[in-house]
Amino acid sequence: MGSANEQLFQQRLKRYVTAMRNGKPDMVPIRPFVAEFTAKYAGMTCQEVSLDYNLAFQAARKCAADFDWDAVVGNMVYVWTGLTEAIGLKYYGVPGIHFEPDMAFQYREPAEDAAFMKADEYDALIDDPTGYMYETWLPRASAAVCGPGQVVTKENNLSFTKGGMAMLAYFNAFGEQARLMREEAAMPGAICGILKAPLDILADKFRGYLGLLDDLRTQPEKVKAACEAIAPHLYNVALGSSDPTGTVPVGFWMHRSCVPFVSFDTFNEIFWPTLKPIILELWKQGRQTLFYAEGNWNHHLDRFAELPAGSIVYHVDQGDIFRVHEVLGKKFCLSGGIPNAMLSYGSPEEVRQRVTEVIEGVAQDGGYILDASAIVQNDASIENMRVMTQTGREIGRYAENSGDYALPEPLTSLGPEFDSGLYNPDWARSRLQPGVCIPWEARKSQLPPIIGDEALVRRIWEEVDAYGNMYIWQVLLSF
Incomplete structure (x- = not known):
């Protein structure tokens, strides 16, 4: 990478991180979460960037090179439908297969009576979430995977071999994408890692929104216990997928657990008490979390204000x-x-006026990143995206800061004495620890007496077993 590009990369990274630490950089950083917009700009269809992640990566790099932004996601068309098709997942509509090629992929929530988890299965989920997902949830969510007692098919076996290999290839490709983004476009990555709230994931992938509402009315104690039981597992995925340096935040996608989708009581008694400890535990480990508050969460700002600065x-x-x-x-x-x-539909002057209002209203003391309200899809106007960018650069400069400031120090662990509440002894607990499919003790009981180095055998077993755990939790959370 040329020295000029590396200098620009470091300048953008410093600007972005300074703002995220609620500081005042040289100018307001710009970080649009551009998804299918990248396809439109690069002259591709939604089908192309959904089914071929290499094309999606190319489109993201083209936008990164052509727009003066400070951070982007390597591929915001994150759900690679080639992978979801390999696994046989039923809940995605794929452009070019289920509808027109230039529509974005769609999540198709099943009907209430076809939910992937039944109302009487909370105890099984609480006892062993990972086992429940492999034995019950995935056979229902996938058209290829067989359930217990069914004849195992070729399609079943291929779902795991193709799905596992495809996931490995896709995730590994993000490393190369980050390198190319840095070298070709001097562009930092915006986030690293994934988190969803326990209550949200129950609605999204297990019970469905309507089923969860019924459960909140008829068996709220089971819903709360399930949220308590899966919270450490969700934290394990978030930490394991996060930036190990703590430079960029974990992406937390907030869905339907705000008023009016749920009541204040549900938010205050179930959603927040089982989410807040995850955020605190991540902070304890030196990780920021990006609260991507989809919809309107203004009713709950006072609760979010409880978190550490x-x-x-x-x-x-x-x-x-x-x-x-x-x-x-x-x-x-x-x-x-x-x-x-x-x-998408406003005039360039309206965009310019709105950007000006927001920067003047909330960015004067720093701590603001210019972005669209939500993920930018292919209905957005290229001209308006340029206007948003140009206006941000024109009026988003801090006169007292020329850029001669240091990159903030990495976030540091708060130490073992900090109690996040994630391991509350009063919470419902899963039988197995997060990250485990089959514990070593169970495997050891199946082996003859070990005559060599048992510690080595155990370490390798647990490391490989963790891959199986990562696979199913990433299917649940990322795909």
Whole structure:
């Protein structure tokens, strides 16, 4: 990489990280989460970037090279439908297969009576979430995977071999994508890692939204116990997939656990008590979390304000960003606030005016990242995206800071004495530890007496077993 490109990369990274630490860089950083927009800009269809991740990577790099942004995601069309088709997952509509090639992929929630988890299966989920997903959830969620007692088919076996190899290839490709983004476009990555809230994932992938609402009415104690039981597993995935340096945050995708989708009581008694400890434990390990607040979460800002200063970056979608700034702006960096509908159907002057209002209203003391309100798809106007970028550069400069400032120090662990509450002894607990499919003790009982180095045998067993755990949890959370 040329020295000029590396210098620009470091400048952008410093700008982005300084803002995320709620500081004041030389100018407002720009970090749009561009998804199918990259296909439109690169002259590709949604089908191409959904089914061929190499094309998606190329489109992302083209946008990164052509727009003066400060950080992007290596592929925001994150759900590679080649992988979901290999596994046989039923809940995705794929462009070019299920509908027109230039529509974005769609999540298709099953009907209430066809939910992938039944109302009477909470105890099984609580006891062993990983085992439940392999034995019960995946056979229902996949058209290829056989359930217990069924005749094992070629399609079943291929689902795991193709799915596992495809996932390995895809995840490994992000390393090369990061290198090319840095060398070709001087562009840092925006996030690293994935987190979803326990209550959200119950609605998204297990019970469905309507089924969960029924359960909250008829068996709320089971719902809460399930959230408690899976919280350490979700934390394990988030930490394991995070940036080990703590430079960029874990992406936390917030779905339907805000008012009016759930009641205040559900939020305060189930959602927040089982999410907050995960965020605190990540912070304890020196990881920020990006709260990507899809929809409007303004009813719950006071609860988010309970978190330690700097522990999150709060992204505003349909909420009132000026109200968010009043409540959270002193403690956390904010991002977003430029409506996607305006970027798609508004005039360039409307975009310019909105960007100006937001920067003048919430960015004067730093701690703001310019971005669209939500993930940018292929209905966004290329001209309006340019106007958002240009306006941000023109009015987003901090006169007192020329760029001669240091990159913030890495976040440090808070130490073992900090109690996040994630390991509350009063919580419901799974029988197996996070990261485990088949514990060593169970495997050892199947082996003849070990005459060599048992510690070596155990270490390799546990390391390889963890791959099986990663696979099923990534299927659940990422795909």
